[in-house]
Amino acid sequence: MESMSSIRSEIEDHLSSSGYTLTTFGHLSGMNRGSLSAILHGTPPKPIAIRQLDIITETLGYPEGWFYHLYLDECFAGTKVSRRRLEPYLIRCAELNKEECLKAAIVRLLETPKPIGILFDIGEKLYQKGRIAESALFHEAVAEMEKDSHSERLAISQYRLFMGKQGPDAEENWKAVIRFEPFRKRLPENHQLDALLKLANVCFTLHKWKEVEKYSDELRALAQAVYREQLRRKVREKSCEVLDTERHLVVYYGQGYLLKTVALQKQDLYDKAKKYVTGYADLSWFENLNEIGWMEVKKFKVWARANAYTLEMLTGNIDILPDYCQFLQDHPEEILPGLLTIVESANKYGFYADPVIEQCSQVIQKxxxxxxxxxxxxxxxxxxxxxxxxxxxxxxxxxxxxxxxxxxxxxxxxxxxxxxxxxxxxxxxxxxxxxxxxxxxxxxxxxxxxxxxxxxxxxxxxxx
Known part of the structure; x- marks a missing residue:
């Protein structure tokens, strides 16, 4: 480990080799000469803020983060942590893809008395800034260190890791589901809504229809409970506090019904599936709809019509094919699932639909x-x-x-x-x-x- 003076020695060497005095460098960088002197020569030396280090680096003409491998000691004094310096430093390390600096910081944090809270907070800040891969280093450390299996921090960390693992690889997606699944009900309600929707969608792509059913049932029940509580609070407290979720509450409510419909359909339980279509066909009764909420309601109305056509086709009602084709022309975003339904029904009931397939083939190519x-x-x-x-x-x-x-x-x-x-x-x-x-x-x-x-x-x- 570098000594506390090493970053200062390094800076002074570069200033000297470049022919700068503190005065000339202060003028060039815009930094106060007194501040520079306190940083380099103070007893004890004044801590360096990460922004000051970036200015020094830029003025010397070096790439961003040139001195970062020496900065970690600025953030620790024995087992005490200066979060005021550590957090900005780690966010900058993430922005500059300095993974080794991040890993070194985690090692140092694990030597402190209570590291989990800091590890979690930094992981969350990185995640919110879109630095998913870098945040995973901290959430993984929380997952390994947290001994309380019912800890909310542990559940959220597992959720962040689950979200970060999602990609085109079906096997990896299923592994991520298995790892996260036990923690889903330990999340706060806002995260739980998002997590259940994501779990159901991942299992949809994996054709795990029983799991889609399970998560859609849980999603529907939770969305209904949250909605009822919001209405009670509105009456009792004359206020309507909205959960901090990725989507409007109506999305979770509607998706609970829609995903149940699809899961039953994929198991050839068409009559049962038809009963759930009505659950999202008209959600205009939903209270507290803003502009985004109304847009979502319109989407569900279209999806309900599409799925109603799908279920009719799959149960052999071929007479609706002309109406279904017109619906697909009016809603081109439904062409792919619509064509799948038509071709699957054609194979099942022995008819042909060449004109429809040819007409829509260009959309599929794109x-x-x-x-x-x-x-x-x-x-x-x-x-x-x-x-x-x-x-x-x-x-x-x-x-x-x-x-x-x-x-x-x-x-x-x-x-x-x-x-x-x-x-x-x-x-x-x-x-x-x-x-x-x-x-x-x-x-x-x-x-x-x-x-x-x-x-x-x-x-x-x-x-x-």
Whole structure:
């Protein structure tokens, strides 16, 4: 560990080698000469604020954070911590991606008598500033150090870690769900609403329909309880305190019904699912709706119509297809889930819908495959569309779509979907063109190389 004078010695050496006196450097940097003298020569020396260090660094012409590896001693005096200096320093370290400085600070904090509160507070400040990866270092330390399993800080830290783990990798997402799930009910209500919605959405992309049901039931119950309490308080105290949540309360209420609908639909429990559509079809009765709230109510109204069409199609009511197509034209954001419903119903009930598929194909081509739910729907659409073409003996077209589905499954690291796609391809391999067989072989080599943990020999493959 550097001594307390090392950062001052370093600064003085650089001032001397650059030919600066305190007076000339003070004029150049805009810092008071007396302050510089107190910092460098005081007995004891005056602590350096991180902003002052940044000014010194900039004036000397060095990159930002040049002296940061020496600054940590400014923040500690034995086992005492100067949060006034430590917190700005760590936020700047995060902004400059100085991970080693952050890790060193955590080690020093763990040597102090009560480090968990400071670790948690810094983690929260970094998280709120969008420094998710850096905040995880501090939340992970809290998760490891906190002995009280019912601690609110522990639950929030686990929630932050769960949120930071979300990405395109299905396996990693499921691991994150398993780790966080036991802590969800220990969160404050505002975080709990957000957490239940996120858990349900993640499980949606993983096709864990029983889990989607469970979290949507919990979300619906909590949103209703919060809403009733707000109404009681409004009557009793003539005030309406709003929880600090990411979304308007009506979103959690409506999503509790919507996600329940989808979970039941995916389990072929169509009649039960229809009962929940009415729960979010018209939420205009919801009190305390602001402009954002009213926009959300309008969205739920559209989604309810879309899901009502979906359930009718999946139960064999093909007569509504013209109305459904008009609905999709009026609401192009619903085209992907709508086409999936139409193609799935066509495969289930033996009809064809070529004009609809052709009309909407351009929208599907423009998908950016960024949103996990959108990627999941895109995969399901391609998989169902391949079956649709095989029914028509259009083997080349069917295989082309199953190859796209296989790429999407691989990008999500979704073993179930990869196996499903491979099985379907192998069933129709004899009908594949030589080019399609080569493309399939390259995909399988890429998948196998990832499983074995080493790069493919001699070449790299990239998917469009």
């Amino acid at each position: 998908l950016n495959n960024q949103n996990p739910i959108e990627v999941d729907r895109h995969y399901s659409y391609r998989y169902q569309l391949s079956i649709y073409h095989f029914r028509k003996n259009q083997y080349i077209e069917g295989i082309a779509h199953i190859l796209v589905a296989l790429k999407l499954a691989y990008l999500q690291n979704n073993d179930r979907d990869v196996i499903q796609s491979v099985t379907l391809f192998e069933a129709y391999r004899a009908h594949a063109s030589e080019q399609q067989k080569r493309e399939y072989q390259l995909l399988m080599e890429e998948i196998r190389s990832k499983e074995k943990g080493y790069p493919t020999v001699g070449r790299r493959y990239h998917f469009a």
